[in-house]
Amino acid sequence: MYELKDKELIFVFTGPNGAGRRTVAQMSGSTLGIKQVLSYTTRAPRPAELDGQDYHFVTMEEFKAAEERNEFIEVIELAGNRYGIKEQDVADMVQKYGTVYLVLNRHGAETLKELYGERIVRIFIYADRDTILKREQERGDTQELIDRNMSQYDIELDYKDQCEHVFENLDLAHTVFDLTKALDENYLHRKLLDLD
Ligand SMILES: Nc1ncnc2c1ncn2[C@@H]1O[C@H](COP(=O)(O)OP(=O)(O)OP(=O)(O)O)[C@@H](O)[C@H]1O
Numbered sequence: 001m002y003e004l005k006d007k008e009l010i011f012v013f014t015g016p017n018g019a020g021r022r023t024v025a026q027m028s029g030s031t032l033g034i035k036q037v038l039s040y041t042t043r044a045p046r047p048a049e050l051d052g053q054d055y056h057f058v059t060m061e062e063f064k065a066a067e068e069r070n071e072f073i074e075v076i077e078l079a080g081n082r083y084g085i086k087e088q089d090v091a092d093m094v095q096k097y098g099t100v101y102l103v104l105n106r107h108g109a110e111t112l113k114e115l116y117g118e119r120i121v122r123i124f125i126y127a128d129r130d131t132i133l134k135r136e137q138e139r140g141d142t143q144e145l146i147d148r149n150m151s152q153y154d155i156e157l158d159y160k161d162q163c164e165h166v167f168e169n170l171d172l173a174h175t176v177f178d179l180t181k182a183l184d185e186n187y188l189h190r191k192l193l194d195l196d
């Protein structure tokens with residue numbers, strides 16, 4: 001296991017599905033010049049999702065082969081699909097960029113915290129159930145997917161108080177501004193933003 005050095009950090013965006021974790025993470029990452037370590041998944045891409053941008057989309061055979069080679073830090077299975085982060089990807093990107101981010105569910109955030117300790121900064125993004133429902137319907141998610149996400153809502157929300165930073169994501173621009181400011185002030189010290 002790669003041991004993270006003093007200045008190396010991993011931001012883990014977590015919270016209920018549909019709260020806007022990926023959107024907020026990608027916008028903040030782009031503002032701050034921080035790259036994402038992508039998960040591998042066997043699920044099919046949804047409309048507007050791209051291989052190499054949202055996930056590494058792989059076949060079950062490819063995933064199982066990588067699993068047998070012990071390449072994943074952790075693996076989860078949801079609705080028959082597997083998801084995992086490769087240890088080598090984390091090590092390579094942290095060594096190259098110093099700071100990276102991931103978007104994971106509660107299980108993934110807990111696992112990374114156990115493995116990498118204080119080098120992990122958990123950022124909890126949430127919204128109320130009705131807001132998430134509306135966003136998922138507008139995005140065209142299937143009822144099956146919406147029901148699955150909603151069934152996990154309370155479990156994911158219960159993780160809020162254990163995370164280092166918590167942001168309610170209602171107005172997107174405000175969320176990204178507040179988050180970017182917090183990460184810059186607390187960890188990055190790049191002074192990229194005009195904070196007045
Ligand atoms: N503040 C916001 N206001 C309105 N819509 C938003 C906001 N934040 C995100 N969205 C939209 O909500 C939807 C879900 O966002 P996103 O994909 O980032 O969520 P997520 O938490 O990563 O969940 P999932 O894994 O289901 O995609 C997207 O269509 C996104 O454009």
Ligand SMILES: Nc1nc2c(ncn2[C@@H]2O[C@H](COP(=O)(O)O)[C@@H](O)[C@H]2O)c(=O)[nH]1
Nearest residue numbers: 017039076083084085103104105107108109
């Ligand atoms: N623990 C992990 N969680 C992951 C990983 N990759 C994605 N996720 C989370 O799973 C759910 C479902 O994702 P979806 O894109 O199919 O809706 C969501 O909360 C993701 O953030 C991973 O490698 N490990």
